[in-house]
Structures are given as structure tokens and as C-alpha cells.
Amino acid sequence: MTITPVVLSCTRGPLISIEGITGVGKTYLTSRAVEALDNQPLMLEAFSQRTNERPGLGKALLRALREASAGDPFLRGGTPMAEALLLLAIKRHDLDSLMAELSSGHAVIEGRSVDTTAVCQALQLHPDDPDAALEMAAALREFASSYRPLPDLTILVTDNAHEAVVRAQRRDQCVFTPEQATFMREACALYERLAATDPTRYRVVDRRSVDEHEAAELIRSWIHDTGTGLGCMREPWQGPRARCMCCGHRAGSGPA
Numbered sequence: 001m002t003i004t005p006v007v008l009s010c011t012r013g014p015l016i017s018i019e020g021i022t023g024v025g026k027t028y029l030t031s032r033a034v035e036a037l038d039n040q041p042l043m044l045e046a047f048s049q050r051t052n053e054r055p056g057l058g059k060a061l062l063r064a065l066r067e068a069s070a071g072d073p074f075l076r077g078g079t080p081m082a083e084a085l086l087l088l089a090i091k092r093h094d095l096d097s098l099m100a101e102l103s104s105g106h107a108v109i110e111g112r113s114v115d116t117t118a119v120c121q122a123l124q125l126h127p128d129d130p131d132a133a134l135e136m137a138a139a140l141r142e143f144a145s146s147y148r149p150l151p152d153l154t155i156l157v158t159d160n161a162h163e164a165v166v167r168a169q170r171r172d173q174c175v176f177t178p179e180q181a182t183f184m185r186e187a188c189a190l191y192e193r194l195a196a197t198d199p200t201r202y203r204v205v206d207r208r209s210v211d212e213h214e215a216a217e218l219i220r221s222w223i224h225d226t227g228t229g230l231g232c233m234r235e236p237w238q239g240p241r242a243r244c245m246c247c248g249h250r251a252g253s254g255p256a
């Protein structure tokens with residue numbers, strides 16, 4: 001008799017993040033994409049949309065960053081590494097607040113995740129050296145992955161940075177300074193380079209080569225296809241034998 005090992009996949013839902021510079025169309029395209037899905041994912045709001053967030057640690061940390069950055073749209077307060085740690089703490093807090101939803105099998109979409117922290121903080125640490133910024137961004141992402149599991153899938157929405165600047169200015173009725181517009185252009189390039197280092201986790205939709213309908217359809221299909229056959233989600237700092245944060249299953253043992 002041949003015994004075929006049964007590979008159990010976790011019953012959790014997928015965790016998906018949407019990345020890209022301000023104004024690139026993350027919210028616009030993702031809203032259209034999820035409209036076409038049978039099962040609506042939970043959408044975790046981007047920072048700037050968290051006006052009615054429940055009081056708690058996440059809100060307090062974000063308020064501290066906002067106050068320290070005195071109105072800078074990219075939350076830059078002048079101490080990028082300390083800010084990176086606070087941003088990662090917020091993203092950890094976000095994950096904690098999503099665990100019940102993920103555990104019950106629902107898909108969750110994070111509007112920006114730790115990849116944005118890696119890109120924005122790396123650019124501040126190496127403002128004049130794109131290669132050093134890329135190396136730092138990859139290192140920060142690796143560091144972030146010891147704080148919390150990375151998303152199962154990360155969708156990068158990209159475009160000509162100038163178009164994103166124009167859209168964001170029109171939406172927010174503001175004018176970015178030349179320095180802020182340069183920061184966005186450099187962030188745009190760094191997101192693209194960082195995505196290229198991890199093609200398994202990233203999907204990239206480039207608005208220069210697809211129209212908005214194709215872009216929304218691509219995003220819909222990627223979200224849909226990430227929904228099944230997922231492995232367990234473990235605390236990275238507990239090692240591969242830790243129990244799954246969602247189903248409680250321990251690697252190498254029978255069903256939970």
C-alpha cells in the first residue's frame with residue numbers, strides 16, 4: 001500500500017497589500033477591482049483616511065508621527081530610523097487588528113504595508129544614492145519581516161510619477177513643493193526596483209501600459225487567485241515550529 005502524505009493548507013484568508021506612491025490610484029483601482037469580486041475582502045484604510053479610527057495604540061502612534069513631522073505629507077520628522085520602528089509598530093498593530101478576520105477565512109487588503117515603510121525610510125536614509133537606498137529598503141523589508149509576517153501578495157501600482165503628483169494635488173487641493181515632488185519621483189523608482197527583487201510576492205500594474213479597466217481586472221484576478229492553498233501564518237520570531245497564528249496548527253504535527 002502506498003501512503004500519500006496529505007498536505008494541509010490553512011483555512012485562513014489571504015493578506016494582500018497595495019503599494020505605490022501617493023495619487024497613483026491605489027484606492028481608485030482597488031475599489032473597482034473588489035466591486036467585481038463575489039466575496040468582498042476587508043479593506044484596511046490607508047493612514048490618511050483614518051480620521052475615525054478607534055482610540056488605541058495604533059492611533060496614538062500615528063498621531064505622534066504626524067505631530068513630529070509637522071504636516072509633512074510623508075510623515076518625515078528628521079529621524080528616519082526611529083520613525084521606521086514606529087511605522088513598523090503601527091503595521092504590526094494593524095496586523096493584530098486583522099487576525100480575527102484572517103482566521104475566519106476572509107481576505108484582507110492593506111492599503112500600504114511594510115514595503116512603504118521600507119521605501120520611504122530608505123529614501124530618507126540615503127537621499128542621494130539610489131543603489132544604497134535600494135539596499136537599505138531590502139534590508140528594512142527583511143527587518144520588517146521579523147516583526148510580522150509579510151503579506152502573501154503585494155500589488156504595486158505604478159505610473160509616471162508626474163501623473164500621480166497631478167492627481168494627488170487635484171484630489172487634495174494642494175501643491176507639492178519641488179522637494180516633495182522629487183521625493184515622490186524617487187519613491188516611485190525605488191518601489192519599482194524593490195518589487196523586482198521579490199517577483200514571487202509582487203505583482204506590478206503599470207498604468208503607462210494598461211488602461212484603468214485592464215488595471216482593475218488584473219488586480220481583481222490577483223486578489224482572487226491568492227485566495228486558496230495558503231500556508232500557515234507564523235510569528236516570524238518564533239521559528240518554523242511555532243503554531244499558526246490563524247489555525248493553531250504546528251508544523252510537523254497532525255491537524256490542529
Ligand SMILES: Nc1ncnc2c1ncn2[C@@H]1O[C@H](COP(=O)(O)OP(=O)(O)OP(=O)(O)O)[C@@H](O)[C@H]1O
Nearest residue numbers: 021022023024025026027028029046167168171212
Ligand atoms: N483612472 C482614473 N480616472 C480618474 N480619476 C482617477 C483615476 N485614477 C485615480 N484617479 C483619481 O486620482 C486621485 C488619486 O487616486 P487615489 O486616491 O486612488 O490614489 P492613492 O494611490 O490611493 O493615493 P494615496 O496614497 O494618497 O491614498 C483620486 O481623486 C482618484 O479618484
Ligand SMILES: Cc1cn([C@H]2C[C@H](O)[C@@H](COP(=O)(O)O)O2)c(=O)[nH]c1=O
Nearest residue numbers: 046047048049073074087112116117120
Ligand atoms: C504606511 C506608511 C505610510 N507612509 C506615508 C506615505 C504617505 O505619504 C503617508 C500617508 O499614507 P497613506 O497610506 O497614503 O494615507 O504616509 C510612510 O512614510 N511610511 C509608511 O510605512
